[in-house]
Amino acid sequence: MSGFSQVVRGQAVERPPYPRSPLRYGFIPILMFAHGCAGIQSTLEPTGAEARQIATLFWVMVIGGSVVWLAVIGTLLYAARWKGEPHSAQSAGRLILWGGAIFPAVVLMALLAYALWLMPSLRPQSGEPPSAPLRIEVTGEQFWWRVSYRSKNHEASIASANEIRLPLGQRVEFVLKSSDVIHSFWIPSLGGKMDMIPGRTNRLSLLATKVGIFRGPCAEYCGTSHTLMAFYAMVMDPAAFDIWLEAQSQPSEELASDGKLRFISNGCGSCHTVHGTEATGTLGPDLTHLGSRESLAAGILPNTEEAIRRFIADPDVIKPGSKMPAFRMLPEDDLQAIASYLKGLK
Amino acid sequence: MFVRWWHMVLVLVVAPLAVILFAWIGFFNVGASTGHWKITEWFLHFAMQSAVRTYALSVEVPDELPRAGVQPAAAHFTTGCAICHGAPGEPRSPVVKRMLPQPPDLTTVVDKWSDEELFRIVKHGVRFTGMPAWPTQARDDEIWAMVAFLRELPSLDPQQYRKLAYGSTGLPSAQHSGFERALADCVRCHETNGAGRSALTPIIDGQSEAYLLESLRAYAEGSRASGFMTQAAANVDTDDLERLARYFAAQSPPALERAPTSHAASRGREIAERGLSARRVPACLGCHGGSAHNPAYPKLWGQRADYIEAQLRLFREGKRSGTAYSHLMLNAAKKLTDEDIRAVATYFAAQASRSTMTTR
Numbered sequence: 001m002s003g004f005s006q007v008v009r010g011q012a013v014e015r016p017p018y019p020r021s022p023l024r025y026g027f028i029p030i031l032m033f034a035h036g037c038a039g040i041q042s043t044l045e046p047t048g049a050e051a052r053q054i055a056t057l058f059w060v061m062v063i064g065g066s067v068v069w070l071a072v073i074g075t076l077l078y079a080a081r082w083k084g085e086p087h088s089a090q091s092a093g094r095l096i097l098w099g100g101a102i103f104p105a106v107v108l109m110a111l112l113a114y115a116l117w118l119m120p121s122l123r124p125q126s127g128e129p130p131s132a133p134l135r136i137e138v139t140g141e142q143f144w145w146r147v148s149y150r151s152k153n154h155e156a157s158i159a160s161a162n163e164i165r166l167p168l169g170q171r172v173e174f175v176l177k178s179s180d181v182i183h184s185f186w187i188p189s190l191g192g193k194m195d196m197i198p199g200r201t202n203r204l205s206l207l208a209t210k211v212g213i214f215r216g217p218c219a220e221y222c223g224t225s226h227t228l229m230a231f232y233a234m235v236m237d238p239a240a241f242d243i244w245l246e247a248q249s250q251p252s253e254e255l256a257s258d259g260k261l262r263f264i265s266n267g268c269g270s271c272h273t274v275h276g277t278e279a280t281g282t283l284g285p286d287l288t289h290l291g292s293r294e295s296l297a298a299g300i301l302p303n304t305e306e307a308i309r310r311f312i313a314d315p316d317v318i319k320p321g322s323k324m325p326a327f328r329m330l331p332e333d334d335l336q337a338i339a340s341y342l343k344g345l346k
Numbered sequence: 347m348f349v350r351w352w353h354m355v356l357v358l359v360v361a362p363l364a365v366i367l368f369a370w371i372g373f374f375n376v377g378a379s380t381g382h383w384k385i386t387e388w389f390l391h392f393a394m395q396s397a398v399r400t401y402a403l404s405v406e407v408p409d410e411l412p413r414a415g416v417q418p419a420a421a422h423f424t425t426g427c428a429i430c431h432g433a434p435g436e437p438r439s440p441v442v443k444r445m446l447p448q449p450p451d452l453t454t455v456v457d458k459w460s461d462e463e464l465f466r467i468v469k470h471g472v473r474f475t476g477m478p479a480w481p482t483q484a485r486d487d488e489i490w491a492m493v494a495f496l497r498e499l500p501s502l503d504p505q506q507y508r509k510l511a512y513g514s515t516g517l518p519s520a521q522h523s524g525f526e527r528a529l530a531d532c533v534r535c536h537e538t539n540g541a542g543r544s545a546l547t548p549i550i551d552g553q554s555e556a557y558l559l560e561s562l563r564a565y566a567e568g569s570r571a572s573g574f575m576t577q578a579a580a581n582v583d584t585d586d587l588e589r590l591a592r593y594f595a596a597q598s599p600p601a602l603e604r605a606p607t608s609h610a611a612s613r614g615r616e617i618a619e620r621g622l623s624a625r626r627v628p629a630c631l632g633c634h635g636g637s638a639h640n641p642a643y644p645k646l647w648g649q650r651a652d653y654i655e656a657q658l659r660l661f662r663e664g665k666r667s668g669t670a671y672s673h674l675m676l677n678a679a680k681k682l683t684d685e686d687i688r689a690v691a692t693y694f695a696a697q698a699s700r701s702t703m704t705t706r
Contacts, residue, residue, distance in 0.1 A: 265639045267674070270621065270632025281632055282623050323626065325677055329670035 040215045043188045047210035047235070050191030053118050060114070064107070075099075132173040132205065136164060140176075140183025140196040142222060143229040143319060144285055144298040151245060158249045159273065161285030162298045164216070164233045166208050167241035174204040184220035187233045193219045208235040213294065224321035230299030251276025252289055252345040259341025262334045266327070274345065284324060291345045309339035378446035390447070394472060401470075402462035408490055411461065414545040414652060415491025416498055420510035421534045422488075422574045423495060424518075427452075430476060433511070435504025447475050453500045464493045484571035484665040487656055491546070513537070525589050528582045532590060535574075540594045545652040551597035556641035559591035560669035570668040571660075610685075614693025617686060625681040630690060633674070642671045651688075651695035658687045 037044045046052040137157070139146040149158040164187075166172045176185050178196040185204065186193030189212075194204040218229040236244065252274065260277065263269070269279025275288040290296075293303055297319060301307040313335055315324040327335070368374065382390065423433065430449040432438035442449060456464065469489045471479035480489055502510070512518055512534055519530035536542050540551030550558060564570035566579040566587065579587065621629035633643045646654065660666035661679035682690070 261638065267633030267639065267643065270628035270630075270678075279632075281621070281628055283621065283626055283628055323677065325674045 040213060041188050041217065046189060047208060047212060047214065048187075048190030049207035049209060050205070051187075051189055052209070054191065057115065057118060061111070064111075068107070132171045134167065134170060135173045135175060136166070137175040137177065138164070138185055138196070140178040140180075140185070140218065140222065140229075142180050142321065142323065143218070143225040145229075145231050146179070146285070149245060149248070153242070154245070154249050156249070158245065159286040160248060160289070161287075162231050162295070163293045164231060165241060165244060166206070166233065166235055167238040168208055168211050168235050170238060171205055171207045174206065176202040176204060181222050182220050183218050183222045183229070185216065186219040187214055187216040189214040190233060190235075192216075195220055211235050211237060215299065217299075225319045228298065228300045228319050232294040232299060234294065248289060252291075257337065257341050257344065259337035259339075259344075263338050263341055266330065266334065266338070268338070271324070287342060287345065289345055291343045303343070305339045305343040308342050309335050312338060378444065381446060387447075390474065394475075398459075398463050398466050398472075402460065402466045405462040405465050407461050407465075411494035411497060412487065412491050412546070413494055415488070416495045417510050417544040418535050418547060418574055419488070419491040419495035420507065421512075422492070422577060424511040424534075425531075426573075426577050434499070434502045434507040445476055449476060452496065456496045456499060461493055461497075464496055465489055468492050468496075481573040481576045482568070482571040484660075485573055487546075487659075488573050513543070525586045528586045528590060529593065531578055531582075532594075536594070540597045542650070545650055546656060547650070548653045549649055550594045553595060553645055554641040554643075555591050555595035557644045557669060558595055559588060560642060562587045562591060564668045564672075570672075571665060608692060608696075610689045610692040611696045612693075613685075614689035614691070617690050618693055622681070622686070626677070627681055627686070628678050630678075630694075634694075640671070642669050646694040647697040649694055651691040654691035654694055655687050658682060658690065662687070 039045070043051060043055060043058070046055045133152045135150040137146075137148040137150065139148075145162050145164075147160045147162070147164060149160065151158075174185065174194070176194055176196045177200070178198045180198060182198070183196040184193050185196055187206070190208055191206045192204060194202050196202065212235055214233045214235070216231050216233055218226055220226075222229065263274070264278050269277070269281050271281040271284035273280050273282060273286045273288060279287075290308075291303070295301060296303045296307050297311050297315075301311065301318070311318055313328040313330070314326055315322045316326050330338075381387070427433075428436055430438070430442050430445070431452045432442075434453070438449065438451060459467070465486075467477065469480050469483070469486070471477045499507075508517070514537075519527060535544070535547055536550055540549065540553075542549050561570060562579050562582075563584075565572060565575040566582065568576050568580075582590070617627065618630040618635070621627045621632075630646070633639060634646045657666060658679050661672075661675045662682055664676055666672060666675065679687075
């Protein structure tokens, strides 16, 4: 911004007292960062109805703001360079009335009306009966996401973690909670953000308009590993989504492995659930179908056997402040077998 | 005469040098044979008694001294304390009596101290005397057990004392070395079958061998805090520790009577089976139950409630260590209330004997 205004001033005034700043081309490297405005975590490249509305609101603001800004600067330059007779008090008074009171009031009213008009779809009232056929409850925990799907096709809710899948072109209602501190749920490409507040239930409604994988970060500082708390949101073709959700409601395919025995015998089931086994703990993420998830440890590791092994051994190193105790004392065989068992849970 | 600056120099520099010179020449007699001057002795005692009285102000006395701990404390007293202080039927040796200061015969002096003061002395020892601190600063429960024993001490006759300290035979071990000697030492508290003689002593018969061995090692090297057990395990050979673990693991526990289920036990069962998700307490049985579990996790079925309770409190306070797996319990126990701990302990204690449970 500073580089830009320097250039404008240089052109307009053309007088030497303004030294040529070595920073005058500083905006060029800044433009290079604009590359970051695209991609799987961008509000400027919307792939959902809500994000689209917010992006439109953003551009209206940016362009409108730029026009107002140019008008103000133009008036300023005009006033500074005017060499003729002073304007009459009456015409100056008119300018102040129209430019200083009526114009801003109209613009602000219009913006307010526009934003209020957007509100209902972005901020569904709580307590309202579920309007969407699919409701996804997401609970923020230090430092991961508890996810539970409620679909009209399924009686029971379907538990998952650290990944959200939604069908293309269908409205999905998110029920957002927190179990410990304030987190914030945000999928920039699709919509949000919405805080997750302990003891409260917030709601958000999203409609995805493009198939793809998008990323969501925790958008409210929540502790030591706040930056290591993210997830992937995958927008799927509705038919594929239904098949996937149906598969999620079933236990994982049993692979003959003694990794399962070691998983149980070392007590992993006290905190984690794997459907269809003795493991029914609910303190940590549900691990049924872990192997089929896009990422590991809330969006921070690739979902590979090696990464699973590493996380079991050193969760406190990979994710400081994690509630999971380290299992680096397990024999290498056990770590390997458990990692391979979990990776096999597709 | 005025005090001038060089007078100060004389005092601050020369006087300490003179003291060092005096010590270096070596005329100061550090021998114990002649005793202290009367005034030195009075001053040292006066300072010691005052310090104990003052520091004891911050000691919180439990509502009731843990009488269940009298037996293990007596057994520890035999190996740790009696050598200097003597015991009923075992007077102090002539050698000990020439220590300076002379360790008192406790039967005659414990009444002069309050419970807080005894606790303070036992826990921290006394500087400039032969009185050592407790082997660990993390086990106030053991120190209170010792205080409870000391309160009993003056009224014990030799026979009663020996029964407490040496086990049912009432005789010190005739073994002098090796595994038999080490086992005889264990048996004084744990009995030949590992059932344990007091409510605070764990039942170790039929316990997992891996867990017993790791625990013994941790006691021996002091990483699991216990004055009683460190004293007992520290001087045992590594090989003998393995044999001891094997020995007790192989004992079959006597059938325990199933206690009638109580309210506490049913709440304990709830915690054991499901945990307390609101307070992030995982289910105990995820590790301590089920069809198969890691042998490093102790078996808790039929364990004594008082022992489980004491250990859970230590975990909650972050003072319990042991096997390489013990840190798993720190988070698990952190949020337990006193009632939860009591309930869980009652539940496990009320379960049928371990031998009937399937293990891997």
